[in-house]
Amino acid sequence: MTIVIPDLRVRVFGIRHHGPGSARSVRQGLDEFSPDVVLIEGPSDADPLVMLAASESMEPPIALLAYATGEPSKAAFWPFAVFSPEWQALQWAAKNGVQARFCDLPAFNVLADQGIRTVREGDPLSELAAAAGFDDTERWWDSVIESSSGADSFDAITEAMEALRETVPIDEETAHREAYMRQVLRKTLKDGAERVAVVCGAWHAPALVGALGPAAPDARILKGMSKVKTSLTWVPWTHSRLASASGYGAGITSPGWYHHLFTANDKTITRWLTKVARVLRDEDLPISSAHVIEAVRLADTLAALRSRPLAGLSEVTEATRSVMCDGNDVLLDLITRRLVVGEALGTVPEETPTVPLEADLRARSKTLRLKQQAGAKNLDLDLRRDIDVERSQFLHRLGILEIDWGTPADSEVRSTGTFRETWALQWKPEFSVSVIEASLWGTTVAAAAASRVVSKINEPDITLASLIGLLENSLLANLPAALSAVLESVKTVAALDHDVSHLMAALPTLTRTLRYGDVRGTDVTALIDVADSLLIRICTGLAVAVTGLDDPSAEEFRDHLDKVHSAVMVRDDRDASARWLQAMAGVIDRDDVNGLLVGRMVRLLRDSGSITETAAAQRLSRALSVGSAPTAKAGWVDGFLGGGGLVLVHDRALLTLIDTWVRQLREQDFVDTLPLLRRTFGAFEAGERRAIGQAVRGGRRVETTVETDTRRGRAAMAVVAEILGARV
Structure with missing residues (x-):
């Protein structure tokens, strides 16, 4: 192992993305080091957006969105939760009046070569977990790092990563990213910074500690990289999109649990299991305080048997299954979805840069009292009310633009009238990209929907049935500007179509x-x-x-x-x-x-x-x-x-x-x-x-003969009578 001579002006905090223990340790480490500049892993061309992180109306989970200007489908996200170390570093810098900057490859490089991409890394920690006797990397990190945080752990993490990097080859993408980080660090020191804190993934920490060396080798690595014109903004994100199961491979499968670990300052396990009890009670299950007490005891006992300082998610899950769910995995799955993963939708300030269509969508949503939320919710509309008619038209317009915030659903209210509509509402983070894509058709939802309908009319392979569908959608969405064009097209295509089935x-x-x-x-x-x-x-x-x-x-x-x-x-x-x-x-x-x-x-x-x-x-x-x-x-x-x-x-x-x-x-x-x-x-x-x-059979009912066992019947009645306290 190479002996590294540290640069006392630089302190590298190797973290795990979206790790509450890392986030807490970063806050403590920044307080102790007191830097005058904080460099954070993230696209460096997003620096103009850093100031918005200090806004009181910015509430995680949120994400940086970068997309190719003119080609919104080519996009990438950098998510942040309240328990993300990077987010806590941004908050620390804003609170202490310290400059914060992103130091990773710019988005214009990332998007030029890789198209639609969610920033992700492999799982080099799996080898360390295996060496420690864990079959699951998540459980190992949770046990070793997240359950016991401290600023002193960063040096040990960096040393472990350095040893691991000697056995794992560095891919080209990582080489580009680390070369760029070193270039940003050099420039920051050259500009006069005396104490620089670097918050980056633990895997990259060894590449940034010690003497940086000459800049020429890094310049050669970065030379000739492709670029594309990009736009960046903040967008709302959700906890479920942080989970690896939903597509973001950040190595985090329990964002709801991590949020609890970071926000619960004391009695972490007791507070968590109280939440579990509340969820089960909402499902009309008989869960008492005694269940919570016994589950806490079992979780603590399991942690002690496994020589762990605190009960982790695995111990809490086993205690929940045994005590509160009676071994029922269906109930346990409910807890996983509601709490372990959880569903929370962040918010961004109104002054966040965005396309005009997004601004109109927000304004119309506010006027119609339609709140963007991550959880699914049914909305019953009475089309005899003006506001519900406007809501229906708005949701149909979004459907034409393929922004499926609302989808038609079956109503739970029995009604045979045609004045009722039911929608299932659920806002998803990827709709932010859909809004940007739809902005090509207009600056307002109504104008964009009308333009989109007209564009579909002119498609060469349009069928009569498709045109009638567009006609129906134009009426539902109240798009008079598009309706006349659709009608003319329907008349033309119908006159030329001789297939009666069509x-x-x-x-x-x-x-x-x-x-x-x-x-x-x-x-x-x-x-x-x-x-x-x-x-x-x-x-x-x-x-x-x-x-x-x-x-x-x-x-x-x-x-x-x-x-x-x-x-x-x-x-x-x-x-x-x-x-x-x-x-x-x-x-x-x-x-x-x-x-x-x-x-x-x-x-x-x-x-x-x-x-x-x-x-x-x-x-x-x-x-x-x-x-x-x-x-x-x-x-x-x-x-x-x-x-x-x-x-x-x-x-x-x-x-x-x-x-x-x-x-x-x-x-x-x-x-x-x-x-x-x-x-x-x-x-x-x-x-x-x-x-x-x-x-x-001529109206005759088939008679059936039932044989009775009097002796067994009397025995059964005696038991029932005893239960009811009656006499036979």
Whole structure:
């Protein structure tokens, strides 16, 4: 090992990123060393943003975001939590009036070569953990460093890292980063700094201690590095995004636990297990103070048995599983998600530099009282209220921009009205990048959403169904500027599209949008002509479209039939309904149409009153009596009955026809048709199947005989009586 002669002007604090013990030790070390400059691992071109860290409205977890100007998808994050040593160094510098600077490779170098990247390192500490007898690096660091902090530990950490670096090769990226750190340190000393503190990852500490040597070798390492124009800002972050399981490989799997370690100054384990009890009580579980006391005792006992100074996360987790969860891993997983990982969303000051779209999004959110938060939350909207209509339009606009802060959800409130919407709200840190990407379309949410819709219209492979979807979204988002352009495009594409199935796929969505005039007060007059035009073309082309379809194609077309029929009936327009029913009536007597479709259209015409129940029964009778194959007959039955069996419950004549046909099938014909019949009848509700079975038996209920054991019954009743305190 090389003997290092320390530079007394420089103190290197080798830390673990997001380590509460390291953070506490850094605060103590800075107090003792009292530097006049603090250099912190982070992109050096973010120095203009350092002053914002002193703002009272800056609340971790937050992250530095760097993105390529003009190409926001190329981005990188540098996260900070309240227990991050780097953040504590920034806070110490602000409190003591000391200059703080970042000293790592600038973001313009990082993004030029590596594109979308989350700053991360490997896990060189795994070898030290293994040497200490730990099978988990997290447990080793937690036991050795995080549970017992102190400024004196930095020299030992640096010495251990130096020994480890002799056995692990240094990759090119690390060489570039450390060369740049040394260059920044040289310049800082040259500018007159007398006492410089360097806060960096423990892995880099050996490269910065001792004499720095000449600058020429480092200059050669950095020569020729690629650059790209970048923009930087602070953005909110979350604890879950700090966890390695969520994609940020910082070697931290328990940010909620680490936050607790850093903020709980005394009775750490007791306070933690009290939080656990509170979470379980919120789930209506009977957790008492006695559970907490016993869990604390067990955690302390496990730590003593393992020769650890304090109980760590592993001891606390085992105590929680045994005492509070009764070995139930489902409950333990709940604790892990709610507390060990946790969910907290940071905030950044309003003066943080950002794109105009982000500023408009914040302003609109504040006006509409929509708070960005990390945890999922359902929002029920009543579209009869003006503010809820505006919220709905705002969330739909964000959806068009692919900023999925809110996603449609099922309401827990029972309502059959169309005036209610439910959204699942959850803000995620990556939305910050999505906002920057969306800023290419406009400076406000409304303008950007309208521009995005217009851009999609002009895509060369746009389909009619996609255009109708854009039309619906434009109405939901109240984008009149885009609506006219979408309508014109719909008319053009519909006129050129001769595939009836495409037209049928588009009509239900278009018809659904016609209802917005009632629900939201939206003017949908312009859509009526488009809907009528589509329906006329569907009815005209229906006879050709259903000709000669095989069974798989007929099944797909049946779905189109059902949706178009439902849309036309919901619209409740007399002329449109008559046109559609007449088109189906003109097809049902043809022999070149698949029986599945004929049966379906007969059922739809019967349900709408266009043909009588007697006429429908006669058609079913003819379909089952002609000399076609049994499987073809089964297809007709499937088309007629598919979707609901109540017709057989209430129409005994139809039931008798089908029952007679099934009973008269030959054995092989029955075997051939059974799968299709099972699929048809298996789709019925359980009550419908039960009622059909009773009707086939002539309305008689099957009597069941239950044998009773009097002796065992008396014994059971005696036990129940004793429990209730009654006498038998």
